[in-house]
Amino acid sequence: MSNTELAAAPRSQYVDFWNSVLVPKFVRWRHILVGGLTLHSAKVFPSLAVRAGDAVVDAGCGFGDTAMQLARLVGPKGSVLAVDCCDGFLEYGRRDAKAAGIDNITFLEADVQTYPFSPVHDFCFSRFGTQFFENPVAGLRNMRKSLKPRGTMTMIVWRGINDNPWLGFAKEVVLQYLPPPGENAQTCGPGPFSMADQDVVTKQLEIAGYKDIQFEQIDAQVFVGKDLDDAVAFQLAIGPAGEVYREAGKAAEQRHDEIAKALKAELAQYEEPNGVMMNSSSWKVTAKNSG
Ligand SMILES: C[S@@+](CC[C@H](N)C(=O)[O-])C[C@H]1O[C@@H](n2cnc3c(N)ncnc32)[C@H](O)[C@@H]1O
Secondary structure, three states, X not given: OOHHHHHHOOOXXXXXXXXXXXXXXXXXXXXXXXXXXXXXXXXXXXXXXXXXXXXXXEEOOOOOHHHHHHHHHHOOOOEEEEEEOOHHHHHHHHHHHHHOOOOOEEEEEOOOOOOOOOOOEEEEEEEOOHHXXXXXXXXXXXXXXXXXXXXXXXXXXXXXXXXXXXXXXXXXXHOOOXXXXXXXXXXXXXXXXXXXXXXXXXXXXXXXXXXXXXEEEXXXXXXXXXXXXXXXXXXXXXXXXXXXXXXXXXXXXXXXXXXXXXXXXXXXXXXEOOEEEEEEEEEEEEEEEOO
């Protein structure tokens, strides 16, 4: 596909949703989404199969902080192609990489599911990006096409909502006041828990052409707010509780104060001297290109 054809290709409803609704929210909550989730991926990075000199893809790279970590791992002889469907995120990556003196990252606005990758990469990584693919098998297959034969793909995906109180707890509280989102709710794609089931994901990866598929459970405390007010506002803006709140529209606004008060009281049990900390759990999924 030429660049002109790519630019002309219609964007999926999910990519539109990321750009129009979630980019401004993620920018507002960047201190949690980058600072907080880094505590999770810090448990994964030391064991990644990345060597100096490797060519690496970071799929759904968001603000680019993992791309920068990968760039440091591969060093000046290696390179990172950091791909995201939202240029609003990539702007931060470009700026932060430049400020850090890192010049081996190319930030690219593209849909990972369809971008015509060259099969020249040793490693393809994604932290919490693949769960939002409209077509997971197509997206995973396309990521595989970025790899050399026997190249490695590692993605981090959330386990179930009950294993992730940092996302599920607030939803339960908010649902005591507001109805669940309806059938036609606007969403960011299949969602954060869509790759929680090992059997489903194994099948998706096999169909997408991977082999040597391995799962490792990663548990970590993540930072969800500088203080209780920060944590409450974060939960009402992003994630499953944020979705309930957003979809309830005016009803949510009218009940904001009582919902926020109840949430603050419940979240108080997670407050620590340096902020609000809650448990999270993911799969580190590693697979090889069978090609
Ligand atoms: C939960 S965020 C994770 C961002 C980043 N990897 C991190 O861990 O902070 C999911 C990211 O995937 C991106 N994304 C979702 N669907 C995508 C697609 N089809 N192609 C490229 N990026 C996508 C979103 O724009 C967003 O930046």
